Amino acid sequence: MQKRDFLALVGMSLGWGWSATAGAAALSEPTGKVALATAGANIVDGQVQAYWVGVMQPDWSAQRMLRTAVVPVPSRAHGLAALPDGGFVAVANRPGRWLARLDAQAQVQNLLTTHDAVRTFEGHVVVSADGQWLYTTETDPRTGQGWVSVRDVRSLQTVSEFRTGGSEPHQLLLDATGSLVVANGGVLRAPGDRKIELHRMDSSLVRIRPENGERLGQWRLADRRLGLRHMAWNTPLPGQAPLLGIVMQNEHEDALQRRQSPLLALWDGTQLQLPAAQGLGDGYAGDIAPTRDGGFLISSQRAGVVVQWSPQQPETTRVVAQLKEAGALVALQGGVPGSDVLMSSLNTAGRWSMQEPGGLLAWPQGVQVDNHWVRLAQS
Template sequence: MTSRRQFLAGLLATGLVPTPTWADAGSPQFLSAAALSDGRYVLCGIGADQDILFQIPLPARGHAAAAHPTRPEAVAFARRPGTFAIVIDCLSGTPKATMTAPEGRHFYGHGAFSSDGQWLFTTENDYEAGQGRVGVWDVLAGYVRVEEFASGGVGPHDIKRLPGTETLVIANGGIDTHPDSGRTKLNIATMAPNLSYVHNGQLIETVALNPSLHKNSIRHLDVSASGVVAFGMQWQGDGDVAILAGMHQMGGAVELLAAHADQLRDMRGYVGSISFSPDATLVATTSPVGGVVQIYDVDGKTLMHRITVADAGGVAACDAGFIITTGFGELGEINQGALQLAKVAELAWDNHIVPVGV
């Protein structure tokens, strides 16, 4: 595959082939950052059969990635509170550009493209002001930063585009941090997470949780084809958490996904990733710290399956149901509550597995 990518990249440089697509890079279905056993870091392309199609070096630990909607091009984000993101040509396996957060900002590890791939949106912290921002980068100009706008809250983490629109949904986790304090959380007593919806840089809707849940940081998102948002949370309070996942659609009310106290206790207050099933009838959440995957029934808003998976991290929809990754280098599938795991490489997957082409 590497030789084929290099060959096509050479033809492209001479103008003898049309603009490449993800098919030219082996048709990866997913992207995920990982750490190799020797301490190096990579971004991997994963095929429909769970084979690793490519491993592209990263300069430091990655978190999530954003896949360009048409070109075989990905942006790998540093783990929060990183200040760099690497634009990677997945055909040649080489960096195309390095994005650096402006002075007074850091990235939160996530980004989203516009539907035409012309713009990239990045979640950022204005850490002196203690406010969330979204950076706007001109892709066609070589990932040049051209604008920014308010995220609608504090500590914006994940960001997604609603299908068929240019509207962005942002998970404002509510937690204020500052590089001088590392990853220390500075405002737990007053944190106020929310979901914000933004169109053309303008805030059009904000949805907050019940005040009793204000210490539940909204962190990670998935969006169904019909525009329903699933969100996973991380509990910052004392004692047991009451809820760790919910759903929302613009114009409607928040719907919380319920589980018994002992089932939520298994998650240890932490949702690492969240995903709808392909038909959006189920929502899966992972907890690497709890070593468990929990799957909710969307109609009933209740927990349906609990599956023990040590260091379960990334989760995404696949043909069988869900694909998951672990910190032990395993890739697996969950189909109707049944788990199949296979160790595929001597690496440790990071927390997210990102679909390509959505």
């Protein structure tokens, strides 16, 4: 398929940072190899045929994405985390029953299934700073309470566990001190993953000491129907403290209220706040990635857009791309950290840059990726 076909197919809106010319010059290559751990599905006639995890790589000169390694998995995968040795871990989507460690060629090194366990995976995992431990978010369906399990990176077995102080814990990250920051989505769920009793929704951000599970702080927004979900640390400008960006899903019943709701919350270590009143994403954000100016890009599958928030214009967000089912985002960290972001959609990938014109990359036929992909370490 030619590039002009992709442009027509996705209805691309080429804002700042995009090249609109079919047959444009090849995209420049970021520093170092770009290999992305990816989760997704094979699609035929709109139906899922198989779920997989694997590795994808951009071919900048040919302007296309390549799936260079793939392995089937028991069910839909969601969260991924890169390992120091060049491999990665993948975890099943909520309510999940498996966790896998793979090498850089997506060969399974260990697969843990938990069908007999009480708790289920919530779809996210993060690696300790020393690379020896994994932290997974989990839920006890009997109580709705959230947990974090500390697991050996090789055996995947649990060595300790602690509560998250909320329900439906989703993504978790490490801060600069090695503490865990966990987003409790706050939604109670019935069997079949059905949302229930939204009037009791209680989303929060919690900071936890992983050595003993001590809760170091907990923060909530005034609007309890804004569910904190996915997170990324920004690339702070010189002299500025890091900011954690948390993207949200709006659970209000009123459709207009959902459409006009903010997508982004910010946490500076002491306060959780909403910088922009309206998010342009139909109340649903799928992923977040840092940009060079200390801000973020945010994807929304429902609205089919990628929006930018910048600390230079903190009260607004603006659309930088329109992509059908805009999904996974990753900062390429090439040249200047956070300067380029690679984004996925239903039928193509896009590269956004603050330094040069971006562009589109052709996509493998019948391949659909999940909400996230992560850049692998170069071993």
